[in-house]
Amino acid sequence: MKTTINKMVNILATAALLLILLYSCGCGQKLPENRPSGIKPVRLLNQDSSIINFPDAFKGKTLLLSFIYTNCPDICPMTTHNMQLIQEQLKKENIDYVRLAEMSFDPARDTPHILKEFGDIRDIDYKNFTFLTGNSQDIKNILDSMNILALPGDTTKTESGNIVYFFTHTDRITLIDKEGKIRNEYRGSKTNIQQIINDIKTLGD
Amino acid sequence: MVLFLSLLALLNSFSPKVKIENAWVRPAARGMNSALYFNLDNVTTKADALYKVTSKSAEVVQLHSTVKNNDGTMGMKEIKQIAIPAKSVVKFEPGGYHVMLINLKRSLRPHSKIEFTFYFKSAGKVKVKAIVKKE
Ligand SMILES: [Cu+2]
Numbered sequence: 001m002k003t004t005i006n007k008m009v010n011i012l013a014t015a016a017l018l019l020i021l022l023y024s025c026g027c028g029q030k031l032p033e034n035r036p037s038g039i040k041p042v043r044l045l046n047q048d049s050s051i052i053n054f055p056d057a058f059k060g061k062t063l064l065l066s067f068i069y070t071n072c073p074d075i076c077p078m079t080t081h082n083m084q085l086i087q088e089q090l091k092k093e094n095i096d097y098v099r100l101a102e103m104s105f106d107p108a109r110d111t112p113h114i115l116k117e118f119g120d121i122r123d124i125d126y127k128n129f130t131f132l133t134g135n136s137q138d139i140k141n142i143l144d145s146m147n148i149l150a151l152p153g154d155t156t157k158t159e160s161g162n163i164v165y166f167f168t169h170t171d172r173i174t175l176i177d178k179e180g181k182i183r184n185e186y187r188g189s190k191t192n193i194q195q196i197i198n199d200i201k202t203l204g205d
Numbered sequence: 206m207v208l209f210l211s212l213l214a215l216l217n218s219f220s221p222k223v224k225i226e227n228a229w230v231r232p233a234a235r236g237m238n239s240a241l242y243f244n245l246d247n248v249t250t251k252a253d254a255l256y257k258v259t260s261k262s263a264e265v266v267q268l269h270s271t272v273k274n275n276d277g278t279m280g281m282k283e284i285k286q287i288a289i290p291a292k293s294v295v296k297f298e299p300g301g302y303h304v305m306l307i308n309l310k311r312s313l314r315p316h317s318k319i320e321f322t323f324y325f326k327s328a329g330k331v332k333v334k335a336i337v338k339k340e
Contacts, residue, residue, distance in 0.1 A: 073240040073306070074271050075279045077231050078299050081339060117234040121314060122339055149278050158264050162308050168280035189279070189300055 031183040031199055037176060038145035044103075044134035047116040052132060054142070055180055062098045062203050063176040064196070066188050067148050069106035069167055070118040079173065079188030080122060087129055089197055096128075097178075097205045103132040105150035105169060107139045146182070148172060177203050222328040223247045223255075223289055228335035230319055235312045239263075241304035241321065241335055242297045247289040249327075256286035257324035264308035266321075271300050281305070286326075299340070313337045 037055065044054045055063070066083055068076035083100050090098055104110035110118075115131035133139070143150060150169040157163055173191060175184040184199050186192070224246040233239035247253055258266050269281045287302060289295045297303055304321075313319060315337050323331045 071238050073231070073233075073238045074269075074281065074299060074303050077240075084339075114234075114237075118237070121232045121234050121312065123315075149276065151278075153280065158308060160264055160308070162264065164265070164307055166281060168274065168278045170277065171279045 031175075031202060033182050033184055035182050037180055037182050039142050039180075040145075042134065042138040042142070044132045044138065045112050047112050047119055047126070047131040049112040052130065054132065054134075055176070058099050058101070058176070059180060060178050062178055062200055064098060064100045064173060064200070065176060066100075066102045066173040067105050067143070067150070067170065068102050068188075069104055069150070069169070070110050070114055071106065071166065072169075075169075075171055075189045077122075078190070079171065080118075080124075082188065082191050082193060083129070083173070084122065084124065085193055086196055087125065089193065090128075090200070093197070095200065098128065098200055100129045101132055102130075103139070103142065105139060105143055105148065106152075106167065107133045107136050146174060175199055175203075221249045222331070223249070223253050223325055225323060225331060225333050228321070228333050229340070230306070230313055230335045230337050232315050232337050232339060233306075233309055233313050235309055237309055239306040239309060239313055240269075240299075241306060242299065243333070243335070244297070245287075245289050245295045247291060247293055247295075250291050251327060252291050253289045253328055254286045254326040255289065255323060256326060258304045258321055259324075260306065260319065260321045262310050262313070262319050263306035264310065265306075267305045267307070268302070269305040270302050289325075315339055 039055050041056055042054055044052045046052050066079050068079055080102060083102060087100055110133050112133060115133060119131060148170045150167050153166050153168060155163055155165040171188045173186045173188045174182055177183050186196060226244045226246055228243040230241050231239045260266050268284045268287060270284050271279060271281050273279055287295060317337045318334050321333045321335060323333055
């Protein structure tokens with residue numbers, strides 16, 4: 001009788017151990033999304049005015065893509081800062097299969113030069129981080145296929161004749177795998193960086 | 206009379222006012238926009254309100270609040286003034302209240318400083334130096 005109980009305890013303990021192992025190694029984890037991005041290939045520009053074939057230039061790499069406009073004072077700089085923190089964490093952990101990109105939904109004002117200034121003043125390390133802008137229609141198509149809303153608000157003019165307007169916009173960072181599929185979406189400005197890092201690790205090299 | 210007035214001024218400078226703490230600004234290039242954040246600590250027993258901020262480093266300075274819409278999108282709206290109840294702290298922080306700096310007249314590099322004048326209903330005019338930092 002006693003040996004039967006002992007055997008049962010042993011079996012249960014082994015099963016529990018297996019379950020713990022399964023969860024901790026991440027093999028059992030599934031990311032919530034697995035859908036094509038629907039993006040048609042286009043030519044975009046980075047902060048140096050170099051042509052980036054999007055999304056093909058990122059095929060074979062995990063891509064973390066966020067959406068911003070540089071005239072945004074509050075939300076978008078938070079997103080950019082989070083992207084920078086993620087970049088630093090990836091570097092610390094020697095994860096080299098990830099590319100980070102921030103796409104402007106305000107291409108009319110966010111020229112490559114403006115994007116470069118926006119990045120430079122924040123000491124962006126462009127090694128695996130790029131800004132993207134382009135033709136308004138191309139950008140609009142990408143935003144539509146990725147469900148990103150960006151609506152310009154009322155325009156005002158300052159005394160010096162400067163035109164001022166802000167966007168109401170989706171606050172997002174999207175995780176795209178090396179096959180170009182959307183695997184998860186996060187808030188950009190207030191986000192759980194560790195969760196993004198974990199998701200990236202789950203995808204693996 | 207002069208003595209009386211200067212004594213009054215001296216007394217006034219010692220009387221408790223709303224304290225402005227941890228003022229900081231995001232880095233931004235000349236011609237772009239930025240935001241100023243801080244804590245307002247009303248140590249007094251009287252409510253006050255912040256209704257204006259000015260700076261020589263920006264063409265337009267406004268009080269703003271970031272708002273989240275029902276569809277999840279984010280936007281901002283201008284606000285006329287912000288009440289600071291007695292014995293309370295009001296935070297201007299990322300994703301919430303901020304002082305919006307439009308069309309900067311100079312680049313704000315990390316670690317540099319920028320000066321502001323705050324206008325309170327009761328406490329009057331207060332000069333504040335903010336530090337530029339990435340956060
Ligand atoms: Cu604002």
